[in-house]
Amino acid sequence: MLHFLSQWLSALFIRPTDRPAERSASRSASSRLISRRSPFWNRPLYLLIGLVSVLSMSLGFVPRLSAQSTDLQRQENQVIREFALPPTPAAPPVYQPEPFAEPAYSEPADSEPSGEFSAGESTAGASPTGESSNSAATARPTDRPTGARSSRARQPILPYVLEFTRSPVVGNRLRLQGVYAESRLGFTRPQNWQINSAKLVVRFQHSPSLLPDQSNLTLRVNDTSIGSVKLDRPNSQVAQATFEIPKDLIQDYNEISMLAEQQTSETCTNPADPTLWTEILPDSKILFEYRPQPVQLNFSRYPFPFLDNLSLDTNQLTYLQPQTVSSNWLTAIARFQASAARIVDFRPLDTRLVNSLTEVKSNEKLVIVGTPAEQPILSQLTLPYTVRNGQILDGKKSPLPADVGVLMLTTVKNSGVPVLVATGNSAEAVLKAVQFLVQTKDREIGAGQALTVATLADVPSPAPREWSGYLPTANKFQLSDLMMRNRQPFEDVTVHGSKTLPIVADFRALPDDRFLRGSTATLNYSYSPQLNPRVSAIEVTLDNVTIGAKRLTSTNGGRESYNVELPEKLIKPDSKLGVHFVLQPQNPGACGLVAEQQLWGTLHSDSSFDIVRDNVVKLPDLKLLKTGFPVTAPQDLSNTIVVLPNEPKPADLQTLIAFSDRMGRLSHSDAIQLQVYAAKDLPAAAKSQSHLVGIGTRDRFPFPEAFETAGLNLGESFARMLGDSQVQALPDPEGMVKEIVSPWNSDRLLLALTGQTEQGLQDLQDFFRQDPLFSRLQGDTALISRNRANPVAYDSSAYNLQFLQDAPKRRIENTDWMTRLQLFLQDNWYLVPLGIVVLALLLYSMSQLFINRVVSSGDS
Numbered sequence: 001m002l003h004f005l006s007q008w009l010s011a012l013f014i015r016p017t018d019r020p021a022e023r024s025a026s027r028s029a030s031s032r033l034i035s036r037r038s039p040f041w042n043r044p045l046y047l048l049i050g051l052v053s054v055l056s057m058s059l060g061f062v063p064r065l066s067a068q069s070t071d072l073q074r075q076e077n078q079v080i081r082e083f084a085l086p087p088t089p090a091a092p093p094v095y096q097p098e099p100f101a102e103p104a105y106s107e108p109a110d111s112e113p114s115g116e117f118s119a120g121e122s123t124a125g126a127s128p129t130g131e132s133s134n135s136a137a138t139a140r141p142t143d144r145p146t147g148a149r150s151s152r153a154r155q156p157i158l159p160y161v162l163e164f165t166r167s168p169v170v171g172n173r174l175r176l177q178g179v180y181a182e183s184r185l186g187f188t189r190p191q192n193w194q195i196n197s198a199k200l201v202v203r204f205q206h207s208p209s210l211l212p213d214q215s216n217l218t219l220r221v222n223d224t225s226i227g228s229v230k231l232d233r234p235n236s237q238v239a240q241a242t243f244e245i246p247k248d249l250i251q252d253y254n255e256i257s258m259l260a261e262q263q264t265s266e267t268c269t270n271p272a273d274p275t276l277w278t279e280i281l282p283d284s285k286i287l288f289e290y291r292p293q294p295v296q297l298n299f300s301r302y303p304f305p306f307l308d309n310l311s312l313d314t315n316q317l318t319y320l321q322p323q324t325v326s327s328n329w330l331t332a333i334a335r336f337q338a339s340a341a342r343i344v345d346f347r348p349l350d351t352r353l354v355n356s357l358t359e360v361k362s363n364e365k366l367v368i369v370g371t372p373a374e375q376p377i378l379s380q381l382t383l384p385y386t387v388r389n390g391q392i393l394d395g396k397k398s399p400l401p402a403d404v405g406v407l408m409l410t411t412v413k414n415s416g417v418p419v420l421v422a423t424g425n426s427a428e429a430v431l432k433a434v435q436f437l438v439q440t441k442d443r444e445i446g447a448g449q450a451l452t453v454a455t456l457a458d459v460p461s462p463a464p465r466e467w468s469g470y471l472p473t474a475n476k477f478q479l480s481d482l483m484m485r486n487r488q489p490f491e492d493v494t495v496h497g498s499k500t501l502p503i504v505a506d507f508r509a510l511p512d513d514r515f516l517r518g519s520t521a522t523l524n525y526s527y528s529p530q531l532n533p534r535v536s537a538i539e540v541t542l543d544n545v546t547i548g549a550k551r552l553t554s555t556n557g558g559r560e561s562y563n564v565e566l567p568e569k570l571i572k573p574d575s576k577l578g579v580h581f582v583l584q585p586q587n588p589g590a591c592g593l594v595a596e597q598q599l600w601g602t603l604h605s606d607s608s609f610d611i612v613r614d615n616v617v618k619l620p621d622l623k624l625l626k627t628g629f630p631v632t633a634p635q636d637l638s639n640t641i642v643v644l645p646n647e648p649k650p651a652d653l654q655t656l657i658a659f660s661d662r663m664g665r666l667s668h669s670d671a672i673q674l675q676v677y678a679a680k681d682l683p684a685a686a687k688s689q690s691h692l693v694g695i696g697t698r699d700r701f702p703f704p705e706a707f708e709t710a711g712l713n714l715g716e717s718f719a720r721m722l723g724d725s726q727v728q729a730l731p732d733p734e735g736m737v738k739e740i741v742s743p744w745n746s747d748r749l750l751l752a753l754t755g756q757t758e759q760g761l762q763d764l765q766d767f768f769r770q771d772p773l774f775s776r777l778q779g780d781t782a783l784i785s786r787n788r789a790n791p792v793a794y795d796s797s798a799y800n801l802q803f804l805q806d807a808p809k810r811r812i813e814n815t816d817w818m819t820r821l822q823l824f825l826q827d828n829w830y831l832v833p834l835g836i837v838v839l840a841l842l843l844y845s846m847s848q849l850f851i852n853r854v855v856s857s858g859d860s
Contacts, residue, residue, distance in 0.1 A: 083404070083452060084395035086384050092449050093382075093411045095305055095418040097192060097292040098362040157196050160288040162187060162312055164280070174280035176217075176260040179271045181278070185256045187286065188310040196289040198245040200256065205238050206231045206278040207262070214263035217241075217278060221249050221256055231262065231278060238281065245286075252310055256286075297409040297418055299446030302437070305418055306365040307343050314348045315340075318364045319657075321353045322374035325648055328427035330656065330676035332369050332434040334642065336422075337657050338664030338672050339438035345665070348769075348794070351657050353650055362416045369422045371430055378423060383408050384450035391425050402426040405433025405453035407446075432456055439671045459671035464633040465615070468668040470508045470573070475613065480605040482506060487668075494602040495581055502541065502578035503603050509575060511629035512617035512812070515568035519611045522563045523579060524604040529557035531599055532584045538562060538601070541578040542570045555586065559604075566611075573627045579603050618809040619749060620739035620780040628666035630691055630749055637663060638673035642693040645700040646680050651758040655695050658765040659753060662774065687744040693751045697758060705743045706752040711806035712738070712781050718756055722806070734785040735760035735767065737777075741810050760784075763799065772796035779803035 164170045167185055174183045189195065200219060212232030219226050227243040262276040263269045269276070295305045307315050317340060322329060341349060357377060360366055372378050372390045379387045385406060386392070391399040392406055400406065406429070408421040422433040436453045437443050465473050469483045482490045482505050493503045509515065525538060536552040540562070548564035581601030617624070625631070631640045642659070644652050656676065664672070677686075679702035694703040698714045707713040713721045718732045735755040742748040753764055763784045767773045773784070773796050781804040791798030 083400060084398070086386065086395045086450075093297045093409055093418075094415060095295040095297060095411055096415040097295070098416045157289050157291050160290060160312070162286040162288065163282070164284045165282040170280075170282050173282060174258065176258065176262075176278040176280070178276055179262055179269055180259070181262065181276075182257060182259045183280065184258070187254050187256070188312065189250055189252055189254065190311050191252075191304055191308055192293045192295050193288075193290045194293050195247040195250050196291055198247060198250060198289070199287040200226065200243040200245055200284075201240065201287060202229075202243070202258070202284045203238060203240045203281040204278060204284070205236045205281065206233065206260075207264075207275045208234060208236050209264045209273075209275040210278075211263045211266065214261070214266070216261055218259045218261075219243050219256065220259065221245050222251065222254055223257070224249055231260070295418070297411070297449060299407065299409065299443075299448060299451055302443060302446055303340070303343050306367070306420055307340055307349075309344060309347065311347075314350050315344055316364050317349065317351045318360055318366050319351065319353050320357070320366060320368045320375065320377065321355055321650070321653070322370040323376070324374060325653070325678070326374070326427055327677045327681040328431050329370055329374065330642075330644060330648075330653075330678065331674070332422065332431050333653075334656055334660040334674050334676045335438045335672045336367065336369070336434050337660040338637065338667075338674060341661040341664035342668065349661065351654075351661070353653055357412055360413065360417055362413060364417055366412065366417050366419045367422070368419060369430060369434060371423060371425065371427060375423065378421065381410050381412070381419065381421070383410055383421065392423060400425055400429075400452070401454075403429055403432070403454075405429045405431075405436065407433050407436065407451040407453065409449045429453075435671075441670060459636070459669075461636050461638045461673065462634045462669055464639070465510055465512070467510060467632075467635060469506060470510050471513070471611070473510075475611045477609055477611075478605065479505065479603075479607040479609075490605050492602055492604050494600055496597055496600045498583050498585070498599055500581050500583065500601070502539075502580040505577050507542065507571065507575045507577035509571045509573050509613075510615075511573050511624045511627045511633075512615050513571075513613050514616040515566075515571050516612045516614070517568055519566040519568060519571070519609075519613070520563055521566055521577075521607065521609050522561055523607045524559065524561050525579070525581075525602060525607075526559040526604070527552055527557050527581065527583070527601045528599050529555060530586055531555065531557070532586045535582075535584045537582045539580040539582060540564050541580065542566065543572070543575050544578070545570060552583075566609075568612075573624075614813075616811060616813050618811050620741060620807055620809065621778075622737065622739050622780060622782060622803075623778045625739070625751075626775060626777050628663055631663055631693070631751070632667040635667040635669040636671050636673045637667060638675075639690050640674060640693060641682070641686055641690045642674065642676045642695065643679055643682055643702040644676065645696040645702055646678050648678065648696070649758070651697075651761040652695055652700075654765050655753055655761045658768040659693065659695070662768040687742070688748070689745070691749050691751070692742060693753065695753045695761075697761065698754055698756055701752065701754050703750060703752065706738060706740060706750055706754075709740045709807060711740075712736075712783075712804055714754065714756060729756075732756040733759040733763070734783045735762075735764035737764065737767070737782040737784070739780050740807060746810060747812060766791075766799065770794055770796050770799075773799060773801065776801055777803075779805040780807045781805075 164174070164185065169185070174185075176183055200221070202217075202219065204217065206215070206217075210231050212230055215231040216228050217231055218228040224246075226245055226249075227241075229239075229241040233239045258280055260278045262278060264273055264275060295301075297305075306317065317337075319333060337351065354360055357366075368375055368378065372387050372392060376390075381387075385394070385400075385408065386397070394400055402425050405422070405424045408423070410419045410421065411417060412419055422430060422437070424430045424433055432453050433451075436446075436451070436456055439456070439459055441459075442456065463473070469487065471477075472481050479490050484490050484505070490505055495501065495503060521540070523538070523540065527536075531552065533552045533555055537549050538552065539549040540547055547567060547570070548562070550562045553560070583599040583601060585599060617629075619630070631637065633639065640663075642656060644656060648656075660674065663674070675686075675690075677683075682702070692703065694701055694706060696702060698707065699716075701707075707715065711722070714732075714736070715721055715726075718729050720727050720729055720732070733755075736752065738752040738754070740750050740752070742750045753761075755761055755764065763786055766786075767782075767784045783802040783804075785800050786798055787800055788798045
């Protein structure tokens with residue numbers, strides 16, 4: 001490059017001559033024309049500047065050339081890493097769902113008289129048929145012989161009953177109160193359903209004071225009316241009405257609206273009359289007839305069909321346990337389970353382990369993770385890549401490199417069970433394949449029935465206090481920085497009418513936040529004209545506790561702001577901020593009924609907050625584990641290590657899966673970096689670098705140090721120790737969750753999931769799966785046991801919980817020196833008066849020395 005530049009400069013500035021005569025003539029001509037030439041070329045300084053400029057420009061191209069060379073090298077490496085593909089399958093694998101063994105639908109029997117109604121889309125009302133509900137059930141299309149349902153060939157259209165009791169908002173009943181009352185329920189349509197027909201069966205009872213000719217119940221599906229029925233049953237008898245739902249109305253997400261008009265007077269009904277009620281009973285239901293559609297397996301649709309957010313049934317995953325369990329397999333399963341839990345979010349997810357394909361049931365979703373040596377069954381499956389002699393071969397029958405992960409889709413059980421295979425020719429390759437699925441952005445590029453994962457981008461770990469759905473780490477932020485229920489940024493929200501529901505936003509504090517006095521919120525809002533400002537206001541609540549209210553001031557509407565102080569003791573990791581518009585029209589209506597739909601109020605997303613807080617937390621505290629802290633800090637779980645006994649048993653593995661499931665639901669990030677080891681593989685340095693979670697029964701627990709600390713400890717022969725007390729419990733079936741400060745690092749924690757028997761571990765699994773149980777967590781030690789031999793799934797009343805707080809707490813601070821000094825003085829308050837006395841004596845001594853010096857100087 002430099003040689004080229006020197007030649008180019010020589011050619012530019014020096015005119016070549018071939019003969020001496022020409023050179024002398026040139027010099028003389030040059031001397032004669034020097035006055036006519038520009039002096040630039042004759043000054044050495046300008047020549048040097050030009051040379052430096054050219055060199056700088058040329059050197060500026062060097063990084064570009066280097067970058068281009070790097071890109072070229074990367075492209076060459078990518079070409080080199082491309083492998084010979086196997087022959088394209090003649091047909092992609094197709095999952096054929098088997099019909100569920102759905103019980104035949106039968107009407108509930110009532111001791112009281114019951115009426116049967118039938119309403120269609122164009123029917124304004126219906127009258128009693130005079131038949132009992134049980135006799136009416138004989139003509140139901142869902143009452144088909146059980147044998148017909150068991151065969152897809154003879155009966156491709158299947159029934160499904162969706163009862164209202166499955167919604168948590170129903171409880172014992174849905175109550176419609178007032179002159180015009182409304183209630184809503186939502187339901188989904190599974191992705192592989194083709195709806196043939198749908199009926200809504202509503203069972204209800206109403207006040208006997210209602211006027212039959214002026215009271216009715218109207219049903220809507222997705223804002224489309226499907227029928228109405230009169231409220232004319234005497235003595236609050238239970239009635240039933242059936243409504244046809246046009247199948248074209250049913251979408252992926254659906255909403256049923258139940259609207260009641262209730263009148264007790266022909267002239268003027270008092271809207272506050274307590275006799276204005278209608279109750280929708282929880283045994284109301286939707287009757288579907290659907291045809292399950294075959295699903296072509298393709299990674300472009302992942303995670304479906306293995307996980308379906310629209311499913312009306314519990315998602316189910318089945319893991320095939322390998323012959324030998326390695327630390328890499330444990331890590332892969334834990335990460336996959338945490339990712340699956342994030343995908344289904346609040347929906348239930350059941351998992352189980354099997355040792356062979358014969359244990360897999362129809363419609364279960366099978367996941368096989370491991371190398372061909374760990375999972376010999378791979379050689380017997382129909383897969384895109386050939387598996388032979390414990391290795392995966394490419395299209396040229398050559399083994400794939402040891403660092404290349406492979407993902408494949410297939411089916412078993414006559415296409416009744418879809419199978420996801422994550423494999424490779426080494427344990428590291430298997431983990432890379434699973435990591436592709438748990439990294440949100442990477443799995444979006446998947447397609448086809450097989451993927452080879454040669455390289456995978458590293459996803460940087462988020463900051464420990466960067467939690468999605470919680471308050472931002474900045475002390476000043478806007479409402480738009482918070483998340484709505486759909487995990488989207490908060491936007492302007494408008495409510496209409498005089499009986500509006502509060503606008504609710506998650507105001508969840510980070511677990512290690514300590515709020516101080518002086519936190520404020522400035523709410524920006526606007527409202528409609530035509531309201532009465534004397535009785536209209538905006539109310540602000542925090543966890544349903546009113547913290548401020550302001551009267552609306554203008555009859556013409558407008559935009560205003562309201563500054564309210566946030567009580568520091570009310571802001572918690574599960575707090576919700578509510579803004580309620582109380583709107584009343586200018587002119588009262590007749591009989592207490594008012595025209596209200598013209599009234600509206602809007603909360604603007606540019607509302608701002610100014611928070612005063614520091615980062616102080618006292619550990620151990622299992623109450624913080626309800627948010628995942630400190631396991632989920634950072635949110636990719638990269639600062640946590642789970643350790644299992646050597647040669648873990650199924651109970652240990654199921655506990656690992658349950659724990660990973662719960663931590664996955666409590667965290668949100670673009671990747672999962674949770675690490676799991678068998679005790680023999682745990683690096684020595686890892687004990688002091690990360691939070692530790694130990695799983696196993698007491699005799700096989702990987703950290704015996706957990707039973708040598710303050711508080712409740714387990715010993716041999718079913719011994720229990722608490723301080724100087726010791727007992728023996730026979731038997732001891734309880735599971736135990738114990739949190740202590742790590743013996744290897746005082747800034748880290750050790751979480752023990754243990755028990756004297758495997759029964760205790762099974763109870764721990766139910767504890768982590770069930771929200772009502774897990775939400776009660778507190779103290780530093782929790783004991784879980786069942787009070788029934790075989791509890792029903794998700795029945796929280798079948799378990800006993802006991803919480804202990806005996807271990808000393810350690811404060812972990814992340815704040816400035818002034819706050820540290822304040823906290824120190826708060827903990828050691830007795831030093832304050834002692835310090836005042838010492839300071840007073842010191843000042844007195846200094847003053848006496850000064851006075852003595854002044855006196856001595858005066859005497860001299």
